[in-house]
Amino acid sequence: MRRAELRKRLIDGFRWTDPGPESTHLVSDSSGWWRDPAILAGLGPALSEPFRAERPTVVIAPEVTGLLLGPLVANALGVGFVPAYKNTGERRIAEATTWAWTESDYRGRRLALGVRDRHLGPDDRVLVVDDWVASGAQIRALYELIATRGGTALGATALVAECPPEVARQLRLDSVLTTADLHA
Ligand SMILES: O=P(O)(O)OC[C@H]1O[C@H](OP(=O)(O)OP(=O)(O)O)[C@H](O)[C@@H]1O
Numbered sequence: 001m002r003r004a005e006l007r008k009r010l011i012d013g014f015r016w017t018d019p020g021p022e023s024t025h026l027v028s029d030s031s032g033w034w035r036d037p038a039i040l041a042g043l044g045p046a047l048s049e050p051f052r053a054e055r056p057t058v059v060i061a062p063e064v065t066g067l068l069l070g071p072l073v074a075n076a077l078g079v080g081f082v083p084a085y086k087n088t089g090e091r092r093i094a095e096a097t098t099w100a101w102t103e104s105d106y107r108g109r110r111l112a113l114g115v116r117d118r119h120l121g122p123d124d125r126v127l128v129v130d131d132w133v134a135s136g137a138q139i140r141a142l143y144e145l146i147a148t149r150g151g152t153a154l155g156a157t158a159l160v161a162e163c164p165p166e167v168a169r170q171l172r173l174d175s176v177l178t179t180a181d182l183h184a
């Protein structure tokens, strides 16, 4: 699917929802993206294309929505996928794991992201994937984690960038949409 067609479908399939009177702002609902088979087929090729020439060896994405998107991108590139887990849930990883703390993210929250050591090493050229980038906190933490393991972070690819363009440039972030597209 051409990028223009994917952009149109993503915009059409997206909703802002009002969580109720206790909330001060609208919350994104991207469930329509996963329901549309044409979007599902188009996401991997579209998100991977800008980084294909740099020959990534692996894709990493943070839980939880990143775990839906990351494998689609990895599959389009013909490489494997590594999940980055948050230290906030029930899950405990019972083997050697490298952790990196985020700065304060878009919810004002700091958390650690962890990747199993045996899945990431010095020969890896890593493409980071996420659905939505706001402050960039998760992306920066993953870059730090990749550097700690001796790997190379090639950049990041996302569906939506909420950050200013200069932050996207600093992060080497390519996005299909910005939040301006979703408010139009
Ligand atoms: O740029 P940042 O400020 O770091 O924010 C971006 C992160 O926020 C969302 O995750 P969220 O924590 O809402 O989790 P979810 O994937 O479980 O919805 C999104 O999936 C990114 O991972």
Ligand SMILES: Nc1ncnc2[nH]cnc12
Pocket: 027, 028, 106, 132, 133, 134, 162
């Ligand atoms: N406004 C938002 N809605 C959903 N996920 C997000 N991640 C970061 N900002 C977000």
